[in-house]
Amino acid sequence: MHIVVPMKQTVDLVEELELNDEGTDVEREYLKFVANEWDEQALEEALLLKEATGASVTVVGLDEADVDQTLYAAVAKGADRAVKLTGDFEGGITSHQRASILAQVVQGLDADLVLIGVQSPEDLDGQTGVLLAGTLGLPHVSVAIGVEPHEGGIKVSQEFGAGVVHEIAVDGPAVIGIQAARQAPRYVAISRIRQAMQAGGLEERDAPEPAEEGSPLKVRRLFAPEVTSQAEMLSGDAEDVAERLAQLIADRGLIKA
Amino acid sequence: MGNDILVLVEHHEGAVHDSAAELLGKARELAQAAGGEAVAVLLHDGSAPALAEGLPADRVLSVQHATFEHFLPEAYVTAIAALLAEREPRLTLIANTTVGMELAGALSARTRTPLAAYCIGLELDGDTVVATSQVFGGKLHAEVELGSGIASVVAGAFPPAEAGGTPPVEELAAPAGLDGLHMRFLRRIEPEVADVDITAEELLVSVGRGIGGEENIELAQELADALGGVVSASRPVADAGWLPKTRQVGKSGRKVKPKLYIACGISGAPEHLEGMRDAELIIAINTDEKAPIFDVAHVGTTEDLFDVLPALTERIEAAAKVA
Numbered sequence: 001m002h003i004v005v006p007m008k009q010t011v012d013l014v015e016e017l018e019l020n021d022e023g024t025d026v027e028r029e030y031l032k033f034v035a036n037e038w039d040e041q042a043l044e045e046a047l048l049l050k051e052a053t054g055a056s057v058t059v060v061g062l063d064e065a066d067v068d069q070t071l072y073a074a075v076a077k078g079a080d081r082a083v084k085l086t087g088d089f090e091g092g093i094t095s096h097q098r099a100s101i102l103a104q105v106v107q108g109l110d111a112d113l114v115l116i117g118v119q120s121p122e123d124l125d126g127q128t129g130v131l132l133a134g135t136l137g138l139p140h141v142s143v144a145i146g147v148e149p150h151e152g153g154i155k156v157s158q159e160f161g162a163g164v165v166h167e168i169a170v171d172g173p174a175v176i177g178i179q180a181a182r183q184a185p186r187y188v189a190i191s192r193i194r195q196a197m198q199a200g201g202l203e204e205r206d207a208p209e210p211a212e213e214g215s216p217l218k219v220r221r222l223f224a225p226e227v228t229s230q231a232e233m234l235s236g237d238a239e240d241v242a243e244r245l246a247q248l249i250a251d252r253g254l255i256k257a
Numbered sequence: 258m259g260n261d262i263l264v265l266v267e268h269h270e271g272a273v274h275d276s277a278a279e280l281l282g283k284a285r286e287l288a289q290a291a292g293g294e295a296v297a298v299l300l301h302d303g304s305a306p307a308l309a310e311g312l313p314a315d316r317v318l319s320v321q322h323a324t325f326e327h328f329l330p331e332a333y334v335t336a337i338a339a340l341l342a343e344r345e346p347r348l349t350l351i352a353n354t355t356v357g358m359e360l361a362g363a364l365s366a367r368t369r370t371p372l373a374a375y376c377i378g379l380e381l382d383g384d385t386v387v388a389t390s391q392v393f394g395g396k397l398h399a400e401v402e403l404g405s406g407i408a409s410v411v412a413g414a415f416p417p418a419e420a421g422g423t424p425p426v427e428e429l430a431a432p433a434g435l436d437g438l439h440m441r442f443l444r445r446i447e448p449e450v451a452d453v454d455i456t457a458e459e460l461l462v463s464v465g466r467g468i469g470g471e472e473n474i475e476l477a478q479e480l481a482d483a484l485g486g487v488v489s490a491s492r493p494v495a496d497a498g499w500l501p502k503t504r505q506v507g508k509s510g511r512k513v514k515p516k517l518y519i520a521c522g523i524s525g526a527p528e529h530l531e532g533m534r535d536a537e538l539i540i541a542i543n544t545d546e547k548a549p550i551f552d553v554a555h556v557g558t559t560e561d562l563f564d565v566l567p568a569l570t571e572r573i574e575a576a577a578k579v580a
């Protein structure tokens with residue numbers, strides 16, 4: 001079995017998100033980018049499947065800020081191949097465009113299974129995985145919390161609200177949107193990532209052109225939400241804050257003897 | 258393209274999901290403005306009459322097939338894609354649940370129509386549908402135009418329409434392709450029974466990724482003990498195994514409404530807010546002043562949780578002795 005895991009670099013949400021001059025996107029140039037956390041979950045699930053079945057795992061990333069780090073980390077963790085798709089992605093691309101590029105690449109890689117993060121923080125026009133499946137005409141299961149071998153195919157655990165889970169058997173090639181791997185993503189030491197980087201082996205190829213979208217979304221503007229119930233922000237140091245909070249909790253009659 | 262607004266009605270175990278009334282309320286408003294109907298789409302294995310009763314829709318489109326006994330992604334996508342191609346609605350509204358995350362993107366790709374995801378607002382501006390969507394974990398909102406297309410809507414974005422009357426039900430033939438599917442429903446697993454039922458607790462000290470590691474949960478536990486409450490968590494904390502899954506608050510966890518919810522190191526992603534925004538008193542401790550948790554909190558501080566928690570525990574313990 002050949003598993004492909006597309007990995008996306010996304011804005012680190014802890015950063016201050018400044019807008020571009022047009023106010024239609026974040027100012028990407030100065031932002032810090034990290035691997036989409038759900039793609040990391042997808043990679044972990046792929047590595048677990050590799051351990052269980054001897055599958056091979058290929059990670060694929062667009063040439064976005066710090067993608068080398070992400071791809072080499074995946075190799076250090078156990079991915080067999082890493083493919084970087086070169087092109088100009090600095091201005092960001094839509095999920096539909098990403099899905100279109102990946103669809104062409106995944107076909108070329110002869111994948112039996114695509115595991116991809118269930119979402120990313122930038123999915124304004126939808127999640128990449130389900131768009132990819134729709135583009136390829138492949139079956140898809142979203143919000144998966146486990147993928148295991150099952151009667152020659154796979155068995156996917158799909159999570160619903162309040163913790164209800166469905167098990168679904170899937171035959172043949174499919175795309176699965178991973179919410180969480182069966183175990184927390186494994187840790188890999190920086191030194192091992194450096195070793196992988198020194199060994200090299202990242203396969204670089206030109207990213208294919210995305211297909212034209214029929215009628216793409218038009219972004220009018222991005223803005224910080226107007227806060228509806230602005231929190232009262234407490235000033236002072238932690239001791240002052242604790243004092244005020246304790247008082248507030250006491251005033252509500254919530255302190256029990 | 259017509260002027261109807263379609264709503265996919267989600268239902269499980271014979272009950273219509275809360276999202277249906279919220280989406281249909283909005284659909285009615287938009288349909289009236291656009292000169293069309295609010296149309297509810299029901300896929301089912303024979304339960305349509307009961308499900309359609311009281312739906313606040315102008316019309317119900319019903320597709321019956323044995324495979325709709327349970328939610329099976331491929332079956333739903335096949336049937337609704339066929340329906341959309343035939344009906345060409347102005348707009349299709351889908352809740353951003355697991356079911357919706359499965360359908361919205363698949364239908365957008367298959368029918369080549371645009372999709373606005375994580376939608377919290379929908380208006381008609383002349384002939385243009387304008388959607389407002391949450392992006393970047395709720396830190397920013399985007400206003401987008403879609404001529405026609407699909408919107409996947411965040412829970413609680415629109416007030417629910419009142420149930421009433423029974424709309425006419427139009428039966429449609431099941432499309433081809435439902436008998437040769439590549440997936441099969443195996444079983445449904447109910448959530449495990451919790452050691453603690455966080456939905457029944459009045460005081461929750463809730464920890465997020467900011468707590469840094471399992472060894473620090475203790476800090477929250479001590480405060481919870483002093484208050485006579487329990488510790489709950491955001492999803493990453495439960496996924497990492499630092500606390501049991503049954504303590505998770507949010508979209509895929511439990512919905513809670515305690516008297517006091519202290520969010521410690523929780524950013525306030527939309528999926529988390531869905532589960533706790535109705536708490537009576539929300540206190541947020543988060544070093545990032547732009548964290549969306551402060552949009553729903555009543556009181557907040559940007560002091561470090563590692564300083565605030567022990568200091569607060571000490572004071573609550575002292576006050577409890579006096580009380």
Ligand SMILES: Cc1cc2nc3c(=O)[nH]c(=O)nc-3n(C[C@H](O)[C@H](O)[C@H](O)COP(=O)(O)OP(=O)(O)OC[C@H]3O[C@@H](n4cnc5c(N)ncnc54)[C@H](O)[C@@H]3O)c2cc1C
Nearest residue numbers: 465466467491492507508509510522523524543544545562
């Ligand atoms: C289908 C689906 C369902 C989901 N369901 C849920 C759900 O049920 N519940 C849920 O919670 N999430 C859910 N999520 C995940 C959700 O999108 C977020 O990823 C998650 O809520 C983030 O958790 P967090 O706030 O703990 O972590 P982060 O977003 O990483 O936030 C950590 C915060 O801690 C702060 N911090 C760090 N250090 C300190 C410190 N020393 N003192 C004070 N503050 C500090 C940071 O400023 C940051 O804001 C779901 C996602 C999907 C796709």
Ligand SMILES: Nc1ncnc2c1ncn2[C@@H]1O[C@H](COP(=O)(O)O)[C@@H](O)[C@H]1O
Nearest residue numbers: 160161162164269270274275328354508
């Ligand atoms: N796929 C599903 N199958 C059965 N029940 C579900 C499913 N999804 C949600 N529910 C139930 O619907 C209720 C509300 O779900 P939600 O509003 O999505 O959190 C809960 O009691 C869940 O158990």
